[in-house]
Amino acid sequence: MATLGKPQNTIEILQKYHFNFQKQYGQNFLIDIRVLEKIISAAGITDEDYVLEIGPGIGTLTQYLCERAREVAAVEIDKNLIPILADTLSPYQNVEIINKDILKLDIIGLVKEKNQGNPIKVVANLPYYITTPIIMELFESHVPVESITVMVQKEVADRMQVGPGTKDYGALSLAVQYYAEPEIVANVPPNCFIPRPNVGSAVIRLTRHQKPPVQVKDEALMFRLIRASFNQRRKTLINGLNNSPVVPYSKKQVAEALKELGLPVNVRGEALTLEQFAQLSNQLCR
Ligand code: SAM
Numbered sequence: 196m197a198t199l200g201k202p203q204n205t206i207e208i209l210q211k212y213h214f215n216f217q218k219q220y221g222q223n224f225l226i227d228i229r230v231l232e233k234i235i236s237a238a239g240i241t242d243e244d245y246v247l248e249i250g251p252g253i254g255t256l257t258q259y260l261c262e263r264a265r266e267v268a269a270v271e272i273d274k275n276l277i278p279i280l281a282d283t284l285s286p287y288q289n290v291e292i293i294n295k296d297i298l299k300l301d302i303i304g305l306v307k308e309k310n311q312g313n314p315i316k317v318v319a320n321l322p323y324y325i326t327t328p329i330i331m332e333l334f335e336s337h338v339p340v341e342s343i344t345v346m347v348q349k350e351v352a353d354r355m356q357v358g359p360g361t362k363d364y365g366a367l368s369l370a371v372q373y374y375a376e377p378e379i380v381a382n383v384p385p386n387c388f389i390p391r392p393n394v395g396s397a398v399i400r401l402t403r404h405q406k407p408p409v410q411v412k413d414e415a416l417m418f419r420l421i422r423a424s425f426n427q428r429r430k431t432l433i434n435g436l437n438n439s440p441v442v443p444y445s446k447k448q449v450a451e452a453l454k455e456l457g458l459p460v461n462v463r464g465e466a467l468t469l470e471q472f473a474q475l476s477n478q479l480c481r
Contacts (some may be wrong), residue, residue, distance in 0.1 A: 199255040199283060200228035215452060216303040216390060220273055224252045225346075230398070235259045237400050238318045238344035239378040242421055249297045249319040249329060252276060254283035261287035264316075268305060271319030272296045290309035295321050297329060302338045314341040314403070321345050323392070327367055328355055330401070334374040338435055343375070343401040352397035353380050359466055366425045369469050370418065373409070375401035409473035417476035424464025432464045452478040 197204045205226050208214075208290045216222045225231060234256065240246060251257040251269035253276060259268045267290045271280065278407040280292050306315055317340055321329060326347050333340055347355075355371040356379060371377055381398040385391040409467065411417050423433050423439035433449050436442045444452075450460050456474050458467075467475070 198228060198231075199224075199253060199258060200226065200231045202226040202389065204257065205313075208279060208283060209389075212275075213453065214275065214279065215271055217275075218349055219324075221324045221466040222252065222273070223320075223323075223390060223392045225255050225320055225387060226389050227383075230381065230383050230387050231256060231259055233381045234318065234320075234344060234346065234398055235263065237398060238316055238342065240264050240316060240318070244456050245306075245313075247302065247305075247315055247317045249317065250322050251280060251292070252320070254280045256318065257284055257290060258287075260318060261290050265289065267291070268293060268309065270295055270297050272301055283462035286325045296326065298332060302333070303336065307341055310339075312339060316341055317343040317345070319345045321347055323348050323394075327455040331370060334370065340403055342403060344380075344398065346383065346396050346398050347399075348392075349382060349397045349398065352377075352399040355399060355401070357469055364416055364465055365428070366418075366421050369421050369472060371401060372469055373407055374417050375403050377401050382387075395435075409470050410477070411473045413480045416480055420471055420476050420479075421464070424467075428463065430463070431461050432467070433460060437462055448479065 197298055205224060211274065240260065242265050244264045246264040246267045247262050248257055248260060248267060248269045251271050257267060257269050269290060270293045274294055277292060277294050284290050291431045306312055317333060323334050333343060354365060354367050355377045357363045357368055379399050380395050383396040383398060423442050424435045427435040427438060433446050436449050437446050452475055453460055454469065455478055
């Protein structure tokens with residue numbers, strides 16, 4: 196099978212099947228061999244790996260994954276792409292095409308059945324409209340993952356990587372960094388896709404921490420505090436938490452906890468590191 200990373204091969208397949216792009220599914224197909232090779236090498240796929248690909252499209256990245264992995268599961272929501280995938284992936288015996296919404300799939304069940312519950316690698320050129328829910332679902336529902344190597348909107352990749360004191364810092368940065376080590380491995384311009392997206396993209400690899408970088412007694416509470424403080428990021432932390440219906444602590448309790456941690460009472464949430472959010476939640480749940 197000729198690589199779909201070459202634009203003329205992709206165009207040929209799209210014409211053969213009279214394929215119409217569905218905007219609501221975030222369909223931007225990769226047409227750049229160097230970018231595809233970059234994703235594959237950043238993901239470090241070996242012939243022992245079970246790989247989950249989210250949104251295979253016409254199978255461009257999937258072909259590369261099938262060449263290297265032991266087994267690939269490719270989950271695609273658009274039923275019109277299923278016959279195309281059956282065609283473009285016909286040379287490979289190590290791929291299962293699953294016609295489902297990734298947010299409705301029992302991924303843990305799949306990993307138990309196909310990989311004995313051992314950590315998998317996730318590789319994808321993600322549909323941008325659901326990047327954050329997909330990544331949060333993988334982490335928060337504790338799917339056994341070793342790494343997640345994905346193409347996302349450049350701005351979202353930046354948000355995952357930054358620390359306090361920058362405008363991009365927020366709940367996504369803290370969640371990603373609690374679970375994984377992020378590293379942007381490539382910046383990708385719009386002309387590497389068909390159709391071209393309106394924004395720049397980046398490939399980011401999230402390598403799961405063996406153990407969390409901070410000690411937290413109540414993970415769920417820490418994330419409630421984080422979300423509440425960034426929901427109102429212009430407010431002080433005390434006011435942000437006080438206005439939140441899901442944070443059951445009074446202004447006085449929060450002020451006392453901040454004092455214990457040596458933080459000023461008028462500090463904003465956006466100034467706190469992951470370590471400080473962990474300490475704050477440990478202090479409050481005492
Ligand atoms: N992997 C292909 C490539 O690199 O050329 C396509 C990437 S395209 C950015 C995103 C793909 O995700 C599309 O094929 C789209 O139909 C699919 N998709 C969108 N929402 C999805 C969902 N909820 N579950 C599974 N696939 C989805």
